[in-house]
Amino acid sequence: MSAKRARLSEGQIHLIAKALADPRRMELLRQIGCCPKPKQCADIKDCQPVSAATLSHHMKELETAGLINVTREGKFASYTLRRDVLKAYTNHLTKI
Amino acid sequence: MSAKRARLSEGQIHLIAKALADPRRMELLRQIGCCPKPKQCADIKDCQPVSAATLSHHMKELETAGLINVTREGKFASYTLRRDVLKAYTNHLTKI
DNA sequence: ACATCAATTAGATGCTTATCGAAATGTCAA
DNA sequence: TTGACATTTCGATAAGCATCTAATTGATGT
Numbered sequence: 001m002s003a004k005r006a007r008l009s010e011g012q013i014h015l016i017a018k019a020l021a022d023p024r025r026m027e028l029l030r031q032i033g034c035c036p037k038p039k040q041c042a043d044i045k046d047c048q049p050v051s052a053a054t055l056s057h058h059m060k061e062l063e064t065a066g067l068i069n070v071t072r073e074g075k076f077a078s079y080t081l082r083r084d085v086l087k088a089y090t091n092h093l094t095k096i
Numbered sequence: 097m098s099a100k101r102a103r104l105s106e107g108q109i110h111l112i113a114k115a116l117a118d119p120r121r122m123e124l125l126r127q128i129g130c131c132p133k134p135k136q137c138a139d140i141k142d143c144q145p146v147s148a149a150t151l152s153h154h155m156k157e158l159e160t161a162g163l164i165n166v167t168r169e170g171k172f173a174s175y176t177l178r179r180d181v182l183k184a185y186t187n188h189l190t191k192i
Numbered sequence: 193a194c195a196t197c198a199a200t201t202a203g204a205t206g207c208t209t210a211t212c213g214a215a216a217t218g219t220c221a222a
Numbered sequence: 223t224t225g226a227c228a229t230t231t232c233g234a235t236a237a238g239c240a241t242c243t244a245a246t247t248g249a250t251g252t
Contacts, residue, residue, distance in 0.1 A: 014119055020189070021117035022210080023110055033192045041229075054211055056230055075219050075228045081192070090186035093116070096129045096177070118240075137199075150241055152200055171198045171249050 006088040012066060016089045019065040024050065025058050032068060033081035041077040102184040108162060112185045115161040120146065121154050128164060129177035137173040 008016070019025055031047060032039045045055055059079065062068045066085045071078050104112070115121055127143060128135045141151055155175065158164045162181045167174050 013122075014117075017113070017117040017122070018209095021110075021113040024210080026109075026113070030192055045228095050210095051212060052229065053213080053231080057210075060230090072229090077229070086189060086192065090189050093182060093186050096126055096182065114239095120240080146240095147242060148199065149201080149243080153240075156200085168199090173199070 006066070006082075006084045008085070008088050008092060013089065013092060015065040016067060016085070019061050019067055022058070022061075024048070025062060028058055028062065029067060029081060032079045033083070036080075038071060038078035038080045041079070044079070102162070102178075102181045104181070104184050104188060109185065109188060111161040112163060112181070115157050115163055118154070118157075120144070121158060124151075124154055124158065125163060125177060128175045129179070132176075134167065134174035134176045137175070140175070 020029075028044065028048070031044055041055070041059075045052060048055060050058075059068070059070070059077075062079075063070050067082055069080045069082055071080075116125075124140065124144065127140055137151070137155075141148060144151060146154075155164070155166065155173075158175075159166050163178055165176045165178055167176075
């Protein structure tokens with residue numbers, strides 16, 4: 001699940017582009033990616049003026065797009081940014 | 097209007113991301129960027145199964161985002177891809 | 193002046209989505 | 223088991239947007 005060189009289908013490209021088009025998700029990605037350690041869901045919630053339900057929704061979008069990895073431990077969830085996927089996306093864009 | 101290194105505001109980032117999130121606009125960008133010569137509006141219309149009104153709408157979105165340059169000669173309009181802006185956007189993404 | 197064609201704008205419609213509160217699910221500890 | 227807490231799912235609402243047709247603007251040629 002962490003290939004060095006991700007291969008993106010046309011559908012994935014579209015999912016990623018949509019995921020990046022929302023400012024809140026962009027902010028979430030920045031927060032998740034700011035340090036290499038997995039970000040706890042609760043920590044993120046403290047920094048975003050949004051309900052838990054909405055946060056959960058956005059996280060699912062980011063995960064579906066492949067932009068983050070989610071690990072669940074008991075009650076808690078943590079997220080890491082998938083830089084390889086982001087890189088594959090920017091690669092695709094520059095090849096236009 | 098053709099700076100080598102474009103500086104993108106937060107608002108521009110958002111406009112670009114939204115512009116790229118629509119598959120039709122993505123296709124338009126590909127078509128415009130496929131060869132260095134400016135693409136005529138009529139030529140593009142021939143390749144896209146969409147009304148002139150819708151095409152005009154998408155072109156305006158792309159122009160507002162800064163992703164294309166538009167030149168008008170008489171009745172006709174032509175478009176060129178702004179690779180510098182696209183590059184600035186991908187740069188921004190990888191710096192997340 | 194007039195007709196024609198390219199492109200844009202206006203207005204309407206239907207689909208998608210961001211958001212919330214409430215309910216449900218799952219986990220842990222007393 | 224019971225209660226508290228984290229996260230997800232459900233259902234509803236409101237805003238945004240892609241698309242169309244029709245009307246408009248603007249340029250060109252007769």
